[in-house]
Amino acid sequence: MIIHLQTDTPLTLILIIAVLGMIVYMIHAGFSYMKKRQHIYQEEIPHKFTTVIKCLNKDYSAEREFREGDFVGKIEGSCPKCGNNMVIDYIYALYTQKKQQL
Amino acid sequence: MNATVLQQLGSDNWSMILSILFYIMFFLYLFTDLPQKAQFVRYERGVASRLSLIEGLIVESINKVKSYLSRLGIKDNSKFVDTTLENYFVIEPVSIEPTDIIRRLDHVITVNEQKFKNDLEKLAPELSIHTRNNIAISLSIASALYTVYKILRHYYLLGRKYENWVLLMQLYLMLPQLLRELIPYAKAIDGIVKGIPIGDSVGPLVAYKLIGNASRIDIEDDTVYSVVNIENRNVYVIKAKGPGSTVGRPGKAVAKIAEMLSYKVARIITIDAALKLEGEKTGLVAEGVGAAIGDPGPEKIEIERIAVKCNAPLDAVIVKMSNDEAIKPIKREIIDGVEKAYEIVLDIIKNRTKPGDNVIVVGIGNTVGVY
Numbered sequence: 001m002i003i004h005l006q007t008d009t010p011l012t013l014i015l016i017i018a019v020l021g022m023i024v025y026m027i028h029a030g031f032s033y034m035k036k037r038q039h040i041y042q043e044e045i046p047h048k049f050t051t052v053i054k055c056l057n058k059d060y061s062a063e064r065e066f067r068e069g070d071f072v073g074k075i076e077g078s079c080p081k082c083g084n085n086m087v088i089d090y091i092y093a094l095y096t097q098k099k100q101q102l
Numbered sequence: 103m104n105a106t107v108l109q110q111l112g113s114d115n116w117s118m119i120l121s122i123l124f125y126i127m128f129f130l131y132l133f134t135d136l137p138q139k140a141q142f143v144r145y146e147r148g149v150a151s152r153l154s155l156i157e158g159l160i161v162e163s164i165n166k167v168k169s170y171l172s173r174l175g176i177k178d179n180s181k182f183v184d185t186t187l188e189n190y191f192v193i194e195p196v197s198i199e200p201t202d203i204i205r206r207l208d209h210v211i212t213v214n215e216q217k218f219k220n221d222l223e224k225l226a227p228e229l230s231i232h233t234r235n236n237i238a239i240s241l242s243i244a245s246a247l248y249t250v251y252k253i254l255r256h257y258y259l260l261g262r263k264y265e266n267w268v269l270l271m272q273l274y275l276m277l278p279q280l281l282r283e284l285i286p287y288a289k290a291i292d293g294i295v296k297g298i299p300i301g302d303s304v305g306p307l308v309a310y311k312l313i314g315n316a317s318r319i320d321i322e323d324d325t326v327y328s329v330v331n332i333e334n335r336n337v338y339v340i341k342a343k344g345p346g347s348t349v350g351r352p353g354k355a356v357a358k359i360a361e362m363l364s365y366k367v368a369r370i371i372t373i374d375a376a377l378k379l380e381g382e383k384t385g386l387v388a389e390g391v392g393a394a395i396g397d398p399g400p401e402k403i404e405i406e407r408i409a410v411k412c413n414a415p416l417d418a419v420i421v422k423m424s425n426d427e428a429i430k431p432i433k434r435e436i437i438d439g440v441e442k443a444y445e446i447v448l449d450i451i452k453n454r455t456k457p458g459d460n461v462i463v464v465g466i467g468n469t470v471g472v473y
Contacts (some may be wrong), residue, residue, distance in 0.1 A: 004269075009117065011121075012116070012117040012120070014122045015117065015124055016120060018122060018124060019120055019124055022127065025316050031135070032283050043285060044426075044430075045289070045350025046289075046431050047432065048148055049296075049298055049431065056180070056314075066296075066298065067246045068296055068297070070471075071297055071299070071344065071345035071472065071473055072299060072307065072310055072344075072471060072472040073310055073314075073315055073344070073345070073472065074473065075315070077144070078126075078346070081115065087314075087315065089191075090307075091298055091299055091431075091432070091471055092299075092432050092433060092436075092437050093293075093298065093430070093431035093432060093433060094299060094434065095433065
């Protein structure tokens with residue numbers, strides 16, 4: 001079935017365009033709102049903690065995984081090279097990106 | 103049949119139907135509250151869903167603190183945590199009469215801190231001061247989250263009660279940003295309870311690099327200093343007492359050391375973490391003038407007063423990071439910033455002071471995980 005609209009009056013044409021425009025705008029606004037709601041937030045999560053140990057003579061350093069009780073300045077045994085004390089020099093975290101929906 | 107009916111309608115009738123539809127929509131949109139009602143429902147649902155996410159964060163952070171207290175062997179911790187979340191607020195002193203406002207503000211802050219510490223000591227007298235400081239900071243994070251949640255919930259319920267869609271719209275627009283800022287707070291508790299340095303620990307880390315394991319002398323509540331000789335300059339390095347989570351009282355410590363040195367101080371250098379602007383790189387180090395410290399006022403003003411009294415230049419070295427990076431376990435980029443800040447401080451001491459001078463260096467910030 002084909003309906004032939006006789007658009008001989010300019011008012012009819014303007015009204016059709018206006019109504020269609022409003023419908024298209026409403027659909028577009030609805031979709032963009034849904035898209036906005038599914039906005040993804042990239043959250044940084046620390047996944048590994050590293051402890052850096054250095055000899056007081058600064059001739060040797062080593063890295064290992066963080067253990068509870070570690071703190072910067074803690075004496076951690078002796079240097080395998082010179083025998084001087086080894087001290088925790090830094091503790092830092094390595095981060096990974098995690099997607100989270102808000 | 104249908105085709106016949108439609109054909110009978112004719113173009114004039116179509117035009118009439120479309121006109122009526124258009125005018126109805128026009129009328130509904132401009133002369134009724136329907137758009138506002140629709141927006142109200144939309145905003146109300148959006149705010150409610152985001153508030154439930156924040157509520158989840160609060161529950162998560164409170165549970166983390168409670169499990170930490172349980173691991174430390176503290177019984178009846180639920181009651182203590184619940185009481186802490188509601189209590190320990192500070193009422194700001196009268197500001198229309200500014201005389202002595204700093205002293206009054208300092209007094210109420212000190213009294214509040216002392217009250218909290220005493221309660222914590224009663225709860226767990228056998229624990230070390232460092233562990234108690236870690237508990238205090240974890241609880242204050244949970245408490246801050248809870249306060250923000252309560253305020254947001256208050257405005258949400260007010261907006262719903264009075265059908266104030268403008269209030270709900272403001273909340274709806276603000277909540278995604280607030281949520282992003284609150285998530286790191288809940289995650290920060292993990293780092294604090296494990297004793298891992300956070301972004302805000304850059305000041306104490308630079309101080310540690312200057313003094314190493316030299317003996318710490320108590321000077322103020324939770325604050326220590328060490329004296330080191332750097333190319334014949336007497337450098338007094340102040341930091342919070344680690345490795346527990348505390349910021350100490352650096353301003354009071356500077357005042358005491360300056361008094362001890364009969365106000366013969368050639369330079370005062372402060373190192374702190376500073377908020378970066380969006381687009382700036384994390385770990386960027388900058389040097390300026392003034393007291394780099396972000397307290398409510400009493401500590402900062404003390405450093406400024408001493409600098410004026412000693413006529414000593416006041417240098418500020420800052421390591422830039424975002425708000426969430428300041429409370430989360432420290433990143434590699436910030437560690438690189440610590441190295442650069444340390445080099446800058448050494449350069450200031452060597453090139454802007456003379457041999458025999460007394461220099462005060464203050465590592466501002468939370469000393470969690472730093473001796």
